Amino acid sequence: MSSSLIIAWIYASPLSTAIRDILWVIPTVQSIHIIAITVLFGSALISDLRLAGVFAGDEPLRGVVRRYYPWMRNALIVLLCTGLVMIIAEPDRVLVNSTFWLKMVLVVTAFGLTWLLRRPLLRPAGPADQDDASRPVKAFAWLSIGLWCVVIICGRWIAYTI
Amino acid sequence: MDIQPLLQAVQDTSVATFIRESGSAFPMLESVHVIGIAIVYGTIAVVDLRLLGVTAHRRGALKLIQDLLPYTWVAFVTCVITGLLMFCANGTTYVQNTAFLFKMGLLMLAGINMAVFHLGAFRRIAEWDTTLPPPRQARVAGFSSLLLWAGVVFLGRWIAFL
Numbered sequence: 001m002s003s004s005l006i007i008a009w010i011y012a013s014p015l016s017t018a019i020r021d022i023l024w025v026i027p028t029v030q031s032i033h034i035i036a037i038t039v040l041f042g043s044a045l046i047s048d049l050r051l052a053g054v055f056a057g058d059e060p061l062r063g064v065v066r067r068y069y070p071w072m073r074n075a076l077i078v079l080l081c082t083g084l085v086m087i088i089a090e091p092d093r094v095l096v097n098s099t100f101w102l103k104m105v106l107v108v109t110a111f112g113l114t115w116l117l118r119r120p121l122l123r124p125a126g127p128a129d130q131d132d133a134s135r136p137v138k139a140f141a142w143l144s145i146g147l148w149c150v151v152i153i154c155g156r157w158i159a160y161t162i
Numbered sequence: 163m164d165i166q167p168l169l170q171a172v173q174d175t176s177v178a179t180f181i182r183e184s185g186s187a188f189p190m191l192e193s194v195h196v197i198g199i200a201i202v203y204g205t206i207a208v209v210d211l212r213l214l215g216v217t218a219h220r221r222g223a224l225k226l227i228q229d230l231l232p233y234t235w236v237a238f239v240t241c242v243i244t245g246l247l248m249f250c251a252n253g254t255t256y257v258q259n260t261a262f263l264f265k266m267g268l269l270m271l272a273g274i275n276m277a278v279f280h281l282g283a284f285r286r287i288a289e290w291d292t293t294l295p296p297p298r299q300a301r302v303a304g305f306s307s308l309l310l311w312a313g314v315v316f317l318g319r320w321i322a323f324l
Contacts (some may be wrong), residue, residue: 027323031316034196035203038315042204045233046219056219056229064219152200153193160189 003095011029019089019111019154026089033082037155040075041148042116043068050153051133051141059121061133065121069114110147113140169253181251188251194262195244199318201237203311205230213304215295221320222291227284256273261324265317279303 010016018027047068049055056064087094094100117140133141172178181186181187209227218226249256256262283290283299290297296304 025324027320028316031319034199034315034319035312037196037204038200039207041197041200042207044185045201046208047206050219059220067217067219149197152197153190156193156196157189160185 007091007095010088010134013088016088016091019085026086029082029085033079033086036075036078036082037152040072040079041152043075044148045069045120045145047072048138048141048145053132057140062121062125065118069118069122072114074133094158097158097161099154103151103158105153106147106151110144110151113144117141117144166254166256169257172250173252175250177247178250178253181247188248188309190246191244195241195248198237198241198244199315202234202241203315205234205237207308208303209234210308213296213300213307215301218296223296224287225290227311242274256321259321259324261317261320265314267314268317272307272314275303275306275310279307 046055047065050059050061050064051059117137173182181191181319208278212223212226220226220229232304279300283297283303286297296303
């Protein structure tokens with residue numbers, strides 16, 4: 001089955017038709033998507049800046065990361081769900097859009113990086129744990145902030161590109 | 163007083179025409195606007211939750227506010243600048259958009275709410291800096307702020323649909 005057939009099948013499904021027919025659904029789902037972006041990016045910014053060593057340096061790194069990681073993970077789940085609703089509603093606009101696929105690759109990269117940087121800190125602390133991040137970790141924290149910005153930019157550009 | 167001739171004059175300037183017609187200027191402004199929103203709401207929500215009694219990355223409320231407020235302000239100014247530029251490009255239609263007008267109204271209410279907090283409970287923050295739950299006045303301010311700013315984000319998204 002080719003991709004255009006899958007897209008046509010999703011588009012014609014009762015769920016897809018219903019989402020498009022009830023006019024308030026798409027703007028409401030998009031608004032929830034943006035609120036979730038603020039939670040994810042706000043938490044990412046705070047904990048990545050702490051990792052980079054430029055924010056709240058007097059607070060233990062482990063505590064800051066542990067405080068914000070669950071919010072990032074839960075916001076990501078909301079973003080995937082609301083994103084899925086938008087895909088189901090307009091698969092003909094989204095699934096053939098190259099900016100959308102670039103965004104998906106970047107989301108996987110950014111969250112993978114987030115998880116790799118935080119994983120050692122989410123485990124119970126060892127006795128000889130250093131509190132300050134190493135130089136490469138600091139650089140990756142900055143990269144992570146940059147990646148999330150590009151993800152947001154891509155998200156907005158899906159509406160303008162094909 | 164009719165504001166339309168003024169808005170039309172602004173809309174006819176070369177900057178406004180460029181934003182409207184260049185193809186990439188408007189989506190780029192929107193993208194930066196969304197990044198700004200993510201930082202504004204992301205950081206404000208952390209403070210609001212603390213005012214409601216949800217601990218953040220540090221125990222003291224004052225230091226938390228001092229940690230985050232600079233980021234909130236820089237991001238807010240970024241949103242105002244990008245917002246004004248987008249407004250210049252299509253001012254005559256924005257002032258007739260109900261979602262836009264209500265968004266401006268909610269922004270004012272959010273500002274008033276913040277001013278009330280800063281002139282009230284915030285002045286006595288030394289008394290409740292590490293107290294949980296915070297005093298009623300602070301909790302009310304935090305709750306109102308969470309709702310008002312979420313409303314601002316929702317209405318912002320709805321502008322495109324009315």
